[in-house]
Amino acid sequence: MTDPVRAGANPERAVLSVNSRFYAAFEAGDLDAMEEVWVSRGHAVCIHPGWSPVVGVSAVRRSWAVVMANTPYIQFILTDVSVSVLGDVASVTCTENVLAAGEGSPTEGFAGGKAVTTNVFRRSTDGWRLWIHHASPVLSGEESDRDGE
């Protein structure tokens, strides 16, 4: 697979490509692919909807093993995607429109639900990697408010 970072694509596109790989890995239940999306060492934070923060690369990996084991089926349609790149850090905020079949406790998905997510990426020699993932359920029926930019 061509890495868009190395291929010299613009950074927004490169970041959105990794963002897509994150959701593809989750939908496929592919823990190895998920691991490749994340930073490989040091500080990392993952907040699954309704969870307390999971901090550190190893703890984040463990949390995904648990979430995937309890998610037989999940599908995402992303809306309100907003990307911003600042040097070697980039943020993507989006609304996750989720179709899921879950078992046990609430995890990343809930049938027909909606979550909002902040994904923060850092660029390293490996390209853009996920540094912080914070997903939370949307309780209100309001649409997102945004500047007319």
Added chain:
Amino acid sequence: MTDPVRAGANPERAVLSVNSRFYAAFEAGDLDAMEEVWVSRGHAVCIHPGWSPVVGVSAVRRSWAVVMANTPYIQFILTDVSVSVLGDVASVTCTENVLAAGEGSPTEGFAGGKAVTTNVFRRSTDGWRLWIHHASPVLSGEESDRDGE
């Protein structure tokens, strides 16, 4: 007030100082102080617990006016504070232990509740400013999991 960024303090301390000013502004219901904590233009994202994302400096300012108008009293005790600085961007994740008296719809606070927050700051000529605030309710009783780092 001495700005710790200009005084040459270490970046983690400078970031935590701005993080504290964010919560102080919220507790005081001081919209001007809140505005000073945030980036002054361009891209900014604020996700209040249970809300859809509010995107853009003006929309974020409006959202705080609404939240403060509906929060006669709120107090935060922060735990699990984790700070990480990467060049001109820094993240703080923390658990907000909230005491609040609210009116109307759920906002940033709920009596005796808990939220987890990701605050991402960027450094500019104005010092560290809040770029992304994502707060979400904690639904599970689990403690946070973290690497033994």
